[in-house]
Amino acid sequence: MSQIKLSILDLPRELYLEVCSYLTVPDLTRTARLCRDHYLAVQQPLYTDIKIETHSKLIKLVETLTKTPTVSHISPQQRLRWFKLSNAELRGREIKYLKLVIGSISDPENATGAVLSRCVGVISRHSPAVKITLTLNGLSEQLMKQLQQFSLPNVSKVIVYASSAGNDTVISQHPSAFSFRNRLNTNDGMSSAARFWDLLFSDSTFTDLRSAFAATACASREGLPRSVAEAIDLAIQHHSSHDQFSRKMSEEDNGSLPFHGLRHMEEIIIAHNNYLDVASMQSLFGSTVIPQRLTKLEIVGCPQLHPIKDLTALSTLLSRALQLVKHFKLHLYRQPTSSWTDWETRYAERIEEHPEEHLCNIVRGLSKRLRSLDLALPFVCIAIFDRPFKERFVHPTGAALGTYPTVLFEPYNTLKQRLLAEGYDYRRVICMGNMCPPLRGWQEMIGCATQSESDKTSWEMMLVWEDQGSWHMPGGLTRYFEAEDVLTRPFVDDA
DSSP: OOOOOOOGGOOOOHHHHHHHHSSSHHHHHHTTTTTTHHHTTTTTHHHHHHEEOOOHHHHHHHHHHHOOOOOOOOOOHTTTTTGGGGTTSSSOOOSSSHHHHHSSTOOOOOOOHHHHHHHHHHHHSTTTEEEEEEEEEEEHHHHHHTTTSOOOOTTTEEEEEEEETTTTOOOGSSSSHHHHTTTBOTTTOOOOOHHHHHHHHHSOOOOOOEEEEEESOOOSGGGSSSSSHEEEEEEEEHHHHHHOOOOOOOOOOOOOOGGOOOOOOEEEEEEEEEEEOOHHHHHHHHSOOOTTTTTEEEEEOOOOOOOTTTTHHHHHHHHTTTTTTTTEEEEOOOOTTTHHHHHHHHHHHHHHGGGGGGGHHHHHHOOTOSSEEEEEEEEOOOOGSSSSOOOOOTTTTOOOOSBBOSSSOOSGGGHOOOOOOOOOEEEEEEEEEESSSOOEEEEEEHHHHHTTTOTTEEEEEEEGGGGGEEEEEETTTOOOOOOHHHHTSSSOOOO
16 A cells, blocks of 8 residues: 655645744744745745844845735635645735834944835835834934834834934933933924924824833833832932922923824833923823723833822823723832922822822722732822721731632742733832821731732732832732842833
8 A cells, every 4th residue: 555645735725824833934934945835835924923123124025025926815715725826826925013123233224214114115005904013222313303204104013212312322321411401492393302202192103003112211122120129220310410309399281282193092101211201291191182092001210200299290190091091000210319308298288288189099099990000109008998997807826817829929020910810900009208198007008908808909019118018819818028129020021
């Protein structure tokens, strides 16, 4: 009896593509070099998901797409004998996902706004359904101006690491100089900060933008703080070189300019960003444009925001955001200075006169629908919690009541993701200073976290200056730890 020898090319096309889905891009490239039939067969999976990190490769991709294609979708009847079809019948290389990195260290060439727009336009016309993730490393003032003159369709996600204009010096190296530049208008009357936000959210350059990550304290992802402790240190460095405590407490700004692109946004992360001041935040989150589709908002380590002077704008932010999003993060890392005691007094007077601006009250009233909440504030209190603190029953033997949680605390850097995957709501409160007046004990805060009303909510509580931390799971034993130990650990970032 003769044996029938079958090749992988004899598989139906859908099974061949299933096999290809497990191969890396280098593996697919090597497969394409085996023979003509394999070359034709791997075109679709090879072009489905592409990452480009150099200017020359971007140009090469565009040139390839403009040539006569070789493979495309075929009918179910053709699938059984797909490998015997002619080149004329097999057409099209369709790109589904494109990750485009501009300004990478390995690329000596700088792409201009015109070239980038032209290339993205060709790719979008060739693959109308493509979703492009654009990473801009060291975005300069010059490139910002250029990009504002063009449209980049199909860019659904933008990751921006900006640098100071002119010589592309990393901002974090010269924070005081940057803060001064930030107030200067350019020749066209637009400040650097205004140009930055206009580029992202005006709906003219990125017409299909849905997700944005914006950092200006570093020129690439490698420069981002790797832990909360490093982020706090970065804030201390900024304020030691450029103190802004002379600015008066801000009032509500009704003259904010709307950014129409916000109505399409689903995810916004603004991290270690010197461009986000109170005026910019009012334009982004205090205008008439409401981002109804927004599900995730993070504002972390933005040194131009003052947690007390800008309390009005911050309360507006929380009041709006907590009604829209499912995931919210706000970290204000401003550190105590010689005049911090005076600011504590002003804060107490402010929230007594305007209780609607007390952030803890806003969080308690609007945060129930959130899947995750992560706050780092100079003042917190038990007003964050749904129910008042009650003295906890202590067993006569002194033994702690509860069981060990089914979700493990370690590894900590993935704790949030694991809790959400298990169906729990995640809450983390980091107190950077003291209790909101009237002062109440931190132990009462811990008690409220232990007695949380929800049976599916996990609480992390950290008092930075006392180095106290605790983790509370419904019905489980409380896990105590040193706050410094947790805050120095690497975390999973979203860039």
